[in-house]
Amino acid sequence: MMSLIDLFSGALILASLPFFVAGTLGLLRFPDLYCRLHALTKADNLGLGLVVLALMLQAQSWLQVLRLLLIWLLVLIAGATVAHLIARKALAAGHRPWRRP
Amino acid sequence: MQRGDMWRRTAQLLAAYLLLWWLLTGGDRHSWLVGGVTVGLALAVALSLPAPAAALRISPVGLLLFIPYFLWQSLRGGIDVARRAYTPRLPLDPALIHYPLRLPPGSARIFLLNTxxxxxxxxxxxxxxDTLCVHLLDKQRDPELTQLEQRVAGLFAISLQERP
Incomplete structure (x- = not known):
């Protein structure tokens, strides 16, 4: 039997998929490193956020909810920090950002 | 740094990392085999970095205001970049801008950098x-940095510096 909560969880997981695809699509389609970092950090973080939300609805205890929240926050921090470090290194190495011709 | 401070900082970090590992693994005894090594490495890395100048002070009201703002902006950010990735003609007009920071150096600034x-x-x-270099996906779009900076200042209960 599917409950309303299961339905919500399923909908959230489905909603997350286009964002994971967008992250990868951006990685492949965007013209330079800087634009690709935008796609990877923002789209994937939102996708993961929706998955985490879906799983929170299925959690058996508050500890599990807290754990899921923690996982999302740690990924956010790691993603944003690494994106910044890559962009800074690229700028220092003289990679000029792509501009619309 | 004073010797006492050093010990206190080590103890605080160790407690925080142990708690984090315990929360993430649900206290599975076998996980500590990996957890012990991980916590040790994290502690070594954290202690080799310069300590933050001042302790973080987060305003509870600021936090309550910041969470919904952040979630809403994350949603907007994800949708915006996804839309651009899906659109066939690739609507991007990137630019690099220099934003004069009004947040004082320290934890608040690092928090801003990440958000x-x-x-x-x-x-x-x-x-x-005192300048933040920001890459914009679309220079036609208002980056809303001033608003974010004010929110972060509210979160840490600090006031912004005057622009020189």
């Missing part, structure tokens, strides 16, 4: 002295 990259169309690319 900038998660908000719509902005990526913090570099920071020097």
């Amino acid at each position: 900038v990259s998660l908000l719509p169309g902005t990526l913090s690319a570099d920071v020097s002295a």
Whole structure:
């Protein structure tokens, strides 16, 4: 039997998929490193956020909810920090950002 | 740093990492085999970095206001970049801008650096002295950095510096 909560969880997981695809699509389609970092950090973080939300609805205890929240926050921090470090290194190495011709 | 402070900082970090590992693994005894090594490495890395100048002070009201703002902006940011990735003609008009920071150096500034990259169309690319270098996906779009900076200042209960 599917409950309303299961339905919500399923909908959230489905909603997350286009964002994971967008992250990868951006990685492949965007013209330079800087634009690709935008796609990877923002789209994937939102996708993961929706998955985490879906799983929170299925959690058996508050500890599990807290754990899921923690996982999302740690990924956010790691993603944003690494994106910044890559962009800074690229700028220092003289990679000029792509501009619309 | 004073010797006592050093010990206190080590103890605080150790407690925080142990708690984090315990929360993430649900206290599975076998996980400590990996956890012990991980916590040790994290502690070594954290202690080799310069300590933050002042302790973080977060305003509870600021936090309550910041969470919904952040979630909403993350949603907008994800949708915005996804839309651009899906659109066949690739609607991008990137630019690099220099934003004069009004947040004082320290934890608040680092927090700003990280949140900038998660908000719509902005990526913090570099920071020097009092300027934040931001990569924009679309220079036609208002990056809303002033608003974010004010929110972060509210979160840490600090006031912004005057622009020189």
